[in-house]
Amino acid sequence: MTRTWSNLLSFKRLSIQQRLPLLICAFLLFSIVIYGFANYYSLRKATLTIGKDRLNTVTSQISSMLGQSAQFMVMTTHTAATKNPVIQCLKSAGKEFRKETLEELDKLHRDSTWVLIELLDQKLMPVLRSAKSTVDLKVNTKDVLAFTHVDPDSSKVGKIYSVRGSMYYPIIAAVTEKKHILGYVMCWQLLRATPKAVDQLSQLMGAGAILYIGNTDGSLWTNMIKPVVGPPIKVNHLNDLTEYSKPDGGVMIAKAQHVVHTDWLTVVEFSEQRMMEGVSGFMNWITIFGVVLTSVGIFAAWIMSRNITRPLNQLTAAATAISQGNYLLPISIDVDRNDELADLAHAFNIMTVNVQQTQQELEEKVRERTLKLSEEIKLRKMSEEVLRVSRQRYLLLVEEVKDYSIIMLDANGRVILWNKGAEKIKGYTEEEILGKPSSSFFTEEDIKSNKSQQLLEKATKEGRAEDEGWRVRKNGSKFWADVVYTAIYDQDKKLIGFAKITRDITERKKLEEEQRVISAELEERVKEVAIRTLQLETSNKELEAFSYSVSHDLRTPLRAISGYSIMLKEDYEANLDTEGNRIIRNIITNAKMMGKLIDDLLSFSRLGKKELIRTKVDMQVLATNVVNELLQNELDKDYRINIDLLSPAEGDQGMIKQVLINLVSNAIKYSSKKENPEIEIGSKDEQAQTIYYVKDNGVGFDIAYAGKLFGVFERLHSQEEFEGTGVGLALVKRIIDKHNGGIWAEGLENIGATFYFSLPKKSNYE
Amino acid sequence: MNDSYVEILLVEDNPHDAEMTIRALKKVNLANRLIHVKDGAEALDFIFSKGTFANRSKENKPKVILLDIKMPKVDGIEVLRQIKSNEDTKTIPVVIMTSSKEEQDIITSYNLGVNSYVVKPVDFEGFAKAVSELGFYWLITNQVAE
16 A cells, blocks of 8 residues: 555656656557457457357258258169069069169169168068178168168168278168068268368368268267267257367367258367457457557657657756856747747746846946946046146147148137247238237228128137138238138137138139139030031931942942943944944943942942951961962963061951952052063061061052052053052052051052051050 | 733832843843832732732742832832731742942841842943843742742
């Protein structure tokens, strides 16, 4: 008793974390045990009922099966017994019809199990015998018929007899004439089943079922293979189930049933243990399930209780820390949950913070107060000394400042303090000015408008006044001053005077004035430039429109002239004389010429609009390509063209190619009349630029006209001498100008010409 | 001329240019099924079977259109735009004929999907050659494609 109480008490002493899993464990165990047992008993009952039903069914089925086969044997034997020869044979006490009767008996040997067939007379003495084997059945026929009563005109299967380990049974049919028994046909059959067949039958009946066949008087039991010890069946209560224990301890349930047409019983025996196998299996599962469920439950409960108690422990630790006065530690509890505990932790956290803050504020205030008090004492001591020193320093400083006029005025605006700066700027010595009004430095106009007084009033009212304007020196000259007035009050806020600081900014004023004039001029110029740009843009657009118009509209009639002249030539050449044909040819040539002129002029004007795209240009490759292209049109003359190693250039590839095309084609054109035309292309590297040249040994030119070479439509040769529009070199110059390069030429009449152009190197063209 | 089956549609406002073009095509036997319209509006009427050409079957699409750019009323660029934005007509090859190499005209017509262009040189022989070659080329390729 005491022990139980102490156990209970100790359970109360356990922590929540331990108690909760224990409780849940107990609850789960209890539930599972109750559930398991309740299920076990109902299942067991149901299984037993099903088993018994099955036993009944199986037994009656087996019995009826045996009955059917007995009926067949009985019918066969009975048929033989009713045959006429058999009757006559018996009537003649075996003297007549022996042969025919034996034939009938022989027919009954259906298979090897029919071992012996006898014909007996009324005294049961054998009359005839048909034996298929040598088996010697020493069974007393009288005993057989004493037990098995066979009515007239009927037949029956008798008891099973064991003879030397084998089992035999008789099928007895009464040979009857007019309800009077003359004798019997008795067929002995071997009862023998193979173990395999028995096993199959047992499986058919259900696992663990055993079939017994026995005589109704209990004299022999067999399992259809050999005689065995029979089940303890009460023969008088065949309808009941019999329960009994085997010597090996197994409890059996059995059912017996009489087999019709025989003196046999069938007994089917079920092992209760085998029947209950399913139930035991269920019990095992329940046990395993219970163990697993309990373990999982305990684990879950442990996790849950830990989850609940952890924050509680934290809370306890934090509360303990605070209760020990440890306010300043950063105490807080993790709130990563969303339940009542979280609310508690949250509230606790807020409380902790509040307590911490209050504590800190209190300590801070005390510290501040202490500091202030000690500083105040220190300050008071120092301030008197500081005041004295600073006053002295200040006075010295003010007096010595030379670039600023610093003066003090009394409340009425009279000078009471004068520094060296004031003397330098305004020209008065201290002795001259002390006591004079501050208006002494103002211009006539300012004095008239009482400006001095206005500024003092403003300073009085607002504490400060600023002014910028002309002031007058002692010698009458003017200076531009920047002035600041500051009102000075005593401790009772009563005005005692003004500090007035003046700066001479005449120089700055002059500079500003000059700058203003320059800016105005600049603005004017910018405006002019903008107007000019606009005008230029307009004229540029007009030019574009003009060039478009030239290219379309000027060419159209020209095309017509050219076209119709050609048509005229094609269609009427034969009708015209030589002069007519010459004129037509000239029209065609000139129209072509004008077309080319327009094209050249257009590309020349288009060049003005085009943007430069600067890249690195391989002049060697470019010059080689240009020469090859141009020479394709000059197959009838052998030109020697020598291209030196050319330095690469920086510029617009397309434009520079145009330059080379124009210069080289000029060189070809103007040397075409020489016998051995020679052209040389080369380059010279200089520091800031590269000079390229194209030299020929052609007709050259008079150096006096060199200036005309690069003008538009300017030509030094007639059209008859050399064809040309006079645009090519102008175009070259324009391209080189766009590259910030230079172009020039050297030449001697009939000796040759050299055209140079220079292109700045990369760093120099911008 | 029977306008039911046309191979070349020439759109040209300048009668002299038109005459020269037709002459050039005649020389290479390509002017048999040519129709000449005098401005863009008429060209659109022909192509889309409207106005004076309302009775023309739309199925008979020209094999190639030679189109002048600068024309009164509806210019060549607009005609090109309408041809190339219509599902039925956008497959007809269009050759733009222009008096100059003005880059803007060429860029615009290429953006609109022109198939080729020819600059009318003052030199009539060159022009005639260019036109006949282009006409021939487009007629041939178009026939092969069909």
